[in-house]
Amino acid sequence: MIFGAHMPTRGGVPFALREGHRIGCGVVQLFAKNNLQWTGQPYSEEVITEFAKERATGAFAAVFAHTGYLINLGAPGGPNRQKSVDSLIHELQLAESLALPFIVLHPGSHLGKGETRGLRAIVEGLDEVIDATASSPVRIALENTAGQGSSLGGQLAHLSELFHRVRKPERLGLCFDTAHFFEAGHPIHTPEGWNQIMSEADKAIGLNYVLAFHLNDSKTPFGSKVDRHAGIGEGHLGLEAFRHIVNDPRFKHVPGCLETPKSADLHEDVENMARLRSLL
Template identity: 65%
Template structure:
C-alpha cells in the first residue's frame, strides 16, 4: 500500500499537500471544502496555483477527497436531501478543479424509512449527481460504514446493490475502512477474517473497484456498530492485524490512508505512519513470509 493520512486544509487547500509532504505521506486525503458546511467558496486563482505547485512537486502518489459529512443521499425526500445532491455536485466540481481522481462518500442513512427506501434514494441521488457532472472524470468511492444508526453500507450487499442499479457504475469506486469493517462485524484480527471481508467485496463487486483503504484502528468492539477511530495498535483491532492488511500483495499500489486522532503538530500521524511502514515485509524487515491464501 501507499501510505498517507487525511490532511487538514487550514490556511488554504494547498496546505494539505504541504503538510502531507512534510510528514512523509505518499497519499493525501482532504476535504475539498469545509466538511461541516453545505457549500464552499470557489478557489481563488492563487489557491489553485499554490495547489498545483505542491501537486507538481511529484512526491505524492495519489491525492483524493472525502465528501462533506452533511451530505446524505439516502434520506427521504426533503430540503436536506435536495441540498445533499447539490452539495455533492459542487464537491465534484471542486474536485475536478483540483484534478482529484475520486471523492470518498458515505452512502447515506435512511433515517427510519427503511433500507430499501434508503438504497433507492442513494441510487437516484447518484444518478442525478452523475448526470449534472457528466463531463467530470471524478469518481465517487463508496465507503463501507460501521452501520451506526440507520447508516447504510455496513453490509457489502448494500454497496453491491448501488453498483447494480446506478446508470453509470463506471463513475463509482470503493474505499474500504478497516475500523468500519471491524465495527460492522468483520474480525480483521486474523488473516482469515481479513480474507473473508475482502472476499465479500471480490465476489459481490470486484477488487478492481477498490480505489483506497482507510487504515484506522477501532476504539469500539467487534460488531459494535459504533464508529470511533483509534491510532494503529491503540484500539480493539490491534497492531498485528495491520501486518496482514498492509502486506496484502493485491493492494501494493492502493492508497492506505490514516484517519486517526491527531493534534495540530501531526505527531500522531508521524508515529502511525512509522508503525505501518515497520509492519511491511521487505528484505531485512521480514520475520516470516506473508501468508497467502
C-alpha cells in the same frame, strides 16, 4: 499499500499538501471545502496553481478528497435531499478543479424509512449527481460504514446493490475503512476474516473498484456498530491485524490513509505511519 493521512486544510487546500510533504505522506486525503457546510466557493486561479505546485513538490502517489458530513443521499424526500445532491455536485466540481481523481462518500442514512427505500434514494441521488457531472473524470468512492444507527453501507450487500443499480457504475469506486469493517462485525482482524470479506467484495463488485483504504484502529469492540477511530495498535483491532492488511499483494499500489486522532503538530500521524511501515 502506500501510506498517508488525512491532512488539515487550515489556510486553504495547498496547506494540506505542504503538511503532507512535511511529515512524509505518500498519499493525502483532504476536505475540498469546510466539511460542516453545504457549499463553499470555487477556487481562485491562484489557489489552483499553488495546489498543483505543492502536489508536484510532494510527489504524492495519490491526492483525494473526503466529502462533507452533511450530505445524506439516503433519506427519501427529506428537507436536506436537494441540498445533499447540490453539495455533492459542488464537491465533484471542486475536486475536478484540483485534478483529484475521486472523492470519498458515506452512502447515507435512511433515517427510519427503512433499508429498501434508503438504498433506492441513494441510487436515485447518485444517478442525478452523475448525470449533472457527465463530463467529469472524478469518481465517487463509496465508503463502507460501521452500520451505526440507520446508516447504510455497513454490509457489503448494500454497496453491491448500489453498484448494480446505478446507471454508470464506472463513475463509482470503493473506499474500505478498516475500523468500520471491524465495528460493523466483519472479522478482518484475522487473515481468514480479511480474505473472506475481500473475496466477497471481489465477487460482488470487483476489487479493481477499490480506490483507497482508510487505515484506522477502533476504540470500540468488534461488532459495536459505533464508529470511533483509534491510533494504529491502540484500539481493539490491534497492531497485528494491520500486518496482513498492509501486506496484501492485491493492494500494493493502493492508498492507505490514516484518519486517526491527531494534534496540530501531526506527530501522531508520523508515529502511526512508522508503525504501518514497520509491518511491511
